[in-house]
Amino acid sequence: MLNVGKIEEGFVLDHIKAGRSMQIYRHLGLDKLDCTVAIIKNARSNVMGKKDILKVECDIDTLDLDILAFIDHNITVNVIKEGEIVEKRALFLPHQIKDVIKCHNPRCISSIEQGLPHIFYLADEEKEIYRCQYCDEKYQESAKTEN
Amino acid sequence: MTNNLRHLMKPLDFSVEELEQLFDTAADIEKNMSAYSHKCDGNILATCFYEPSTRTRLSFETAMLRLGGQVIGFSDASSSSVSKGESVADTIRVISSFADICAMRHPKEGAPMVAAANSIIPVINAGDGGHHHPTQTLTDLLTIRSLHGSLGGFTIGLCGDLKFGRTVHSLITALVRYKDIHFVFISPKELKVPDYIIDLLNENNITYEEVIKLEDVMSKLDLLYMTRVQKERFFNEEDYIRLRDFYILNEEKMALAKENMHVLHPLPRVNEISVEVDKDPRAAYFKQVQYGLYVRMALILTLLDKTDAHINQGLLRTF
Ligand SMILES: [Zn+2]
Numbered sequence: 001m002l003n004v005g006k007i008e009e010g011f012v013l014d015h016i017k018a019g020r021s022m023q024i025y026r027h028l029g030l031d032k033l034d035c036t037v038a039i040i041k042n043a044r045s046n047v048m049g050k051k052d053i054l055k056v057e058c059d060i061d062t063l064d065l066d067i068l069a070f071i072d073h074n075i076t077v078n079v080i081k082e083g084e085i086v087e088k089r090a091l092f093l094p095h096q097i098k099d100v101i102k103c104h105n106p107r108c109i110s111s112i113e114q115g116l117p118h119i120f121y122l123a124d125e126e127k128e129i130y131r132c133q134y135c136d137e138k139y140q141e142s143a144k145t146e147n
Numbered sequence: 148m149t150n151n152l153r154h155l156m157k158p159l160d161f162s163v164e165e166l167e168q169l170f171d172t173a174a175d176i177e178k179n180m181s182a183y184s185h186k187c188d189g190n191i192l193a194t195c196f197y198e199p200s201t202r203t204r205l206s207f208e209t210a211m212l213r214l215g216g217q218v219i220g221f222s223d224a225s226s227s228s229v230s231k232g233e234s235v236a237d238t239i240r241v242i243s244s245f246a247d248i249c250a251m252r253h254p255k256e257g258a259p260m261v262a263a264a265n266s267i268i269p270v271i272n273a274g275d276g277g278h279h280h281p282t283q284t285l286t287d288l289l290t291i292r293s294l295h296g297s298l299g300g301f302t303i304g305l306c307g308d309l310k311f312g313r314t315v316h317s318l319i320t321a322l323v324r325y326k327d328i329h330f331v332f333i334s335p336k337e338l339k340v341p342d343y344i345i346d347l348l349n350e351n352n353i354t355y356e357e358v359i360k361l362e363d364v365m366s367k368l369d370l371l372y373m374t375r376v377q378k379e380r381f382f383n384e385e386d387y388i389r390l391r392d393f394y395i396l397n398e399e400k401m402a403l404a405k406e407n408m409h410v411l412h413p414l415p416r417v418n419e420i421s422v423e424v425d426k427d428p429r430a431a432y433f434k435q436v437q438y439g440l441y442v443r444m445a446l447i448l449t450l451l452d453k454t455d456a457h458i459n460q461g462l463l464r465t466f
Contacts, residue, residue: 107276109255114234116261134257135278 006083007036011063013054014076018042021052024075027067027100030056066094070130095122097130101139108135153450154263154270158284158317163324170289172454173438173445177293180213183444186453187216193246194220195238195262196273197253202414203273203282206436207250210443219246236265243267248451251275269450277313282446283413284317286439291370293438294409294431299325306333306361307374307394307419309340314413315374319344323351330355331364335390338380360393365403371396373412373432375419397421404429411435 016024021039030037038055045051056063060079068075069091079087097120103110110116110132119133130139155161161169176183192211194204199222208218235253239262242249250271251259256278263270274280292298303322305315309332319340322328330348332340332355339357348355358364365371376394381387396410401424412420412432424430448454 105256107254107256107278109235109253109258109261109275112255113236113258113261115236116234132257134260135276136256 005038007055007057007080008083009060010035010055010057010080011060011065012078012080012085013056013068014051014078015045015048016052016054016075017072018048018050018052020072021054024054024068024071027071028056028063028065030054033058033062035062065089066092067097067100069093070097070100073128093122093125093128096120096133101130103132103135103137104140105132105135105137108132108137110134151452152267152269154259154266154272155281155446155450156260156263156270156272157279158281158321159324160281166285166288168454169285169442169445169449170292172448173289173441174293176441176444177437183214183448185215186448187211187214187451190214190216190248190451191246192216192218192220192447193242193249194218194222194273195242195249195251195253196220196222197224197251197255197258199223200252200274202436203252204250206282206439207271207273207443210440210447213440214444214447216247216447235261238262239266239270248447271446271450280313280317282439282443283314284321285442285446286435287314287318287372287411287413288321289442290411290431290435290438291409294434295369298322300327301369302329302331302367303370303372304331304333304361304364304368305340305372305374306396307376308338308380309334309374310338311380312374315372316341316344318372320347323347323353328353331368332357333359333361333364333394335359335376335381335386335393337382337386338376359390361396362393362400362403365400366405368404368408371404371408371410373410373416373419375417395419395421396424398423398427401427401429 021041025031025039035056035058040053042050043053065077070093073091075091077089077091078085079089099118101120102118110118120130120139121133123129123131131137192207194207196204204222211218235258239249243266246268248269250273251262252273253259253275256276258275259270259272272279272281288298295301309315373396376391378387396419408429409431410429414432414436
């Protein structure tokens, strides 16, 4: 496998579904940070065939990783300190998601109101169902990759 | 006032206990209307109706006028700055600086919630598209409580379009919180209650039955909630013609009902209740409109935090 240098402190996000790394890059706000980021696309994986990997060198408290659980809870989060994996962090579904996804209900106020944050709440943790805070419309999984 | 600012967005925003208080106030208003005629002296209600709904708007406006308050507002979007593209958030910020309380109707779902989030005055959802219409549900609950004597211990029939009828879904969801209610769903197969309602009833161990013909169950009902069956909901004309008479309430069917049954309907009625039924003492749909007024008066008092003053006065009257 292509070798990207070891990081001192930060995260290695492994087992990202191939093609989703850029989406995660945006949702974690990595474009706004000036830390070192390595994006590995289409790495070979025994389990997944192809996968993406993100390596982020940063203070481990700077990133809110909850959103990863929403995007894909199969992602493995390795926490790196002093060059070693010190923790495999579990992902929890966030109770609220703000400005990550949009409501697709054309009758929803969020379709016309300017400057309105797009907020979804976790309606059913077991079934991983999120609903729009305004119209309660269920967020459809199929639309996830569109964003 | 901003510290305890309270809104009404959904039928279940109030707990059962809070609803009891609200309904007690409404029941007292029914008995002593004149005692309330100055409760809101100097207060202003804004009715912001982005789509026309004359009956609901007049009910809110009458409620405020009966409490001694005054009313401002608009009754459809085209006659206001809204047509120039002003956001709901900006509109409520402006309205907040004029009025003490706002009732908002909007064709877009969730619009009153956006208003509430940007408001320094209480906002009442007066209907947001097909989403919620909480004061209709409160009206229905108060009507049942007043006519039947309690919210519980009855068999209620819901008849007509049970699939698309928001009013019916909200009422069932609200009634699930009370005890000893048996539901009878009367509708064509195509317009049965949705699965999520059935799931909700099963989860709460509430008994129900689903039937096709109203006359088959008429004799067991304590309450009958009628809704319209629209022709467009049917797949073909034949089915509509074959089935429509099952869902029209007339004198013949009323003859099968209990002496003390009550017929409710959210209005407007088209032809699903024959006018001949109107003179039957069990026809309660026009009384329901009155209860809608009482409950909106009680709601305005509650949200403006003026019910305590009333209770004190009530005591004074007793002595
Ligand atoms: Zn929505």
